[in-house]
Amino acid sequence: QVQLVESGGGLAQPGGSLRLSCAASGFTFSNYAMSWARQAPGKGLEWVSGIYSNGSDTYYTDSVKGRFTISRDNAKNTLYLQMNSLKPEDTASYFCAKAYSDYPRPTIYEYEYWGQGTQVTVSS
Numbered sequence: 001q002v003q004l005v006e007s008g009g010g011l012a013q014p015g016g017s018l019r020l021s022c023a024a025s026g027f028t029f030s031n032y033a034m035s036w037a038r039q040a041p042g043k044g045l046e047w048v049s050g051i052y053s054n055g056s057d058t059y060y061t062d063s064v065k066g067r068f069t070i071s072r073d074n075a076k077n078t079l080y081l082q083m084n085s086l087k088p089e090d091t092a093s094y095f096c097a098k099a100y101s102d103y104p105r106p107t108i109y110e111y112e113y114w115g116q117g118t119q120v121t122v123s124s
Contacts, residue, residue: 009118022096033104038092050104
């Protein structure tokens with residue numbers, strides 16, 4: 001069965017960094033695009049970033065461009081999100097998701113499996 005397990009969340013100061021990981025199993029990881037999404041307290045789920053199955057192209061929502069970097073290691077079946085210059089508004093639960101195809105559509109409605117999430121809190 002498909003499993004997606006996020007890790008790496010925690011407390012960071014404004015301007016700090018965190019690196020999230022998502023360990024995938026139960027499917028051929030290298031065949032599918034992956035994305036990160038987040039849900040801030042009291043808000044809906046927001047697509048954040050996506051990456052093609054082979055890692056050739058990446059996409060970001062405007063609010064994280066230049067600060068977050070998505071990457072993947074297909075040999076290790078792992079997805080990453082490097083988050084730099086963190087802001088309090090980045091506080092949220094972060095989820096990784098498996099796409100239906102090799103293309104990471106920038107919407108939360110095009111993903112068939114989701115992890116349980118990891119909490120990121122940005123506060124001084």
